[in-house]
Amino acid sequence: MRKALLSLCLLTLPLPASADVMDAGEFEAYTKGKTFYYGSRGEPYGAEEYLANRRVRWTFLDGKCQEGVWYEDDGLICFVYDNQPDPQCWSFTRRSGGLIAQFENDPAQTELYEVRQTDEPLMCMGPDVGV
Amino acid sequence: MLLFAGVTVTAFVLVGLAALVGGAWPWLAALYLTGFVFLLDRLMPDTIANADPDTEFPAAAPLLVTLGLAHFALLALATWAVGGPSGLAPAERVLTALASGLVFGQISHPVAHELIHKPSRLLRHLGRWMYTTLLVGHHASAHLLVHHVHVASAADPNSAPRGENFYRFALRVGRQSFLAGLRAENRRRRNASTPGLHPYVTYVGGALATMAAALLIAGPTGLAALLAMAIYAQLQILMSDYVQHYGLRRATLPNGKPEPVGPRHSWNAPQAFSSALTVNAPRHSDHHVTPSRAYPALQLDPGTMPCLPRSLPVMAAIAMVPPLWFRMMNPRCDRWQPVDATSPETRADAVEIV
Numbered sequence: 001m002r003k004a005l006l007s008l009c010l011l012t013l014p015l016p017a018s019a020d021v022m023d024a025g026e027f028e029a030y031t032k033g034k035t036f037y038y039g040s041r042g043e044p045y046g047a048e049e050y051l052a053n054r055r056v057r058w059t060f061l062d063g064k065c066q067e068g069v070w071y072e073d074d075g076l077i078c079f080v081y082d083n084q085p086d087p088q089c090w091s092f093t094r095r096s097g098g099l100i101a102q103f104e105n106d107p108a109q110t111e112l113y114e115v116r117q118t119d120e121p122l123m124c125m126g127p128d129v130g131v
Numbered sequence: 132m133l134l135f136a137g138v139t140v141t142a143f144v145l146v147g148l149a150a151l152v153g154g155a156w157p158w159l160a161a162l163y164l165t166g167f168v169f170l171l172d173r174l175m176p177d178t179i180a181n182a183d184p185d186t187e188f189p190a191a192a193p194l195l196v197t198l199g200l201a202h203f204a205l206l207a208l209a210t211w212a213v214g215g216p217s218g219l220a221p222a223e224r225v226l227t228a229l230a231s232g233l234v235f236g237q238i239s240h241p242v243a244h245e246l247i248h249k250p251s252r253l254l255r256h257l258g259r260w261m262y263t264t265l266l267v268g269h270h271a272s273a274h275l276l277v278h279h280v281h282v283a284s285a286a287d288p289n290s291a292p293r294g295e296n297f298y299r300f301a302l303r304v305g306r307q308s309f310l311a312g313l314r315a316e317n318r319r320r321r322n323a324s325t326p327g328l329h330p331y332v333t334y335v336g337g338a339l340a341t342m343a344a345a346l347l348i349a350g351p352t353g354l355a356a357l358l359a360m361a362i363y364a365q366l367q368i369l370m371s372d373y374v375q376h377y378g379l380r381r382a383t384l385p386n387g388k389p390e391p392v393g394p395r396h397s398w399n400a401p402q403a404f405s406s407a408l409t410v411n412a413p414r415h416s417d418h419h420v421t422p423s424r425a426y427p428a429l430q431l432d433p434g435t436m437p438c439l440p441r442s443l444p445v446m447a448a449i450a451m452v453p454p455l456w457f458r459m460m461n462p463r464c465d466r467w468q469p470v471d472a473t474s475p476e477t478r479a480d481a482v483e484i485v
Contacts (some may be wrong), residue, residue: 053322069322071319071322074280074286074389076280083251087276087280104388105280105391105420
């Protein structure tokens, strides 16, 4: 009986994520040292610069930048920014046109997709205005 | 806003008077936090009304800071009044400990919880220290990094599976939550170039410092008073997680990942007075979907959000009697569950394996 229960449990445990979702190593290799511009629903959405040691700099393209770090949690890539304590977790998939990012916290959010990537750092206005 | 301020500040003033004066005040304070909350919840109309989510509430943060600072003062005062040479009679000490513990569990906890979600680093530290002085600092890490990411799945220790009673839940979660938060902090710091002081050092060191302070204030009986009130508050923290997520599980998608967190994955309660006392903590679904939203702006929609059959404090009392709890809640869980949900035994077991 216990054995039957156990196998049932194993069946209900999460299956390995589908092959095309990037793990931390793949994501780091693909993004490190670059800046990615993302779009959503045909509009520019934001850009992120991927620095050494998994540090990042995000902007909604309004000249203001937020510093943060990313880490892997259970197959997701989670970002924590200096002024945003709640982890923002995404799954990144690599398609022919580039990265697709699916926000995992909120079903109402649509996907982001890579519009272009560059080696140039982000343009951030002035000194960081911290709180 | 006025209601939040009036209801919470009154509680602090009553318990402060209980500790300082004794007499009728300990009775009044205990009564205010129990029977009076129950009565007002019944008398006041339920507040389904939602504020405009984009409105700014400039008074929201100052109230949190005021209550946060009052928390430290009351903790020291209550430690002295309950365990020190305060001249209170034994019954007054017990009632003061009870009322203080209720303030720490029902007001300090929701206030600290609001603060750890704030963008400002200073406010976040205030929230962390509030938890740390209740000897449960790790809740600040585990709540943000584990609970919010994995809520309503087996990977979150604080989401009770259907069929788990509160006592088993509390025994299991105390340790699991501490460790899950530690693992998450370590993961986050692994690649950081300048990681700074590990938050767990602050949590454990701060807890020891708090206990040392209790010894200084009122000797061994002061330490005992602090421990009793902190454990009582911690049980209420565990209880709020238990009641707010019991039996709700996210469906597993074809790719093996749980579906995104939605309004169906938390229990809510519309009662006005207990909502004001706990700075809208019972509007829990919206908090999980938009964690950065300030408490006065949290939305409630009984059509898409599971609602508890009674107010949050009443449900917490019911959860202490598991058969009654299961009878009330299990059918409601089934109503909100995805159709492919596995049997309760299976899921209870799956949690233990993790």
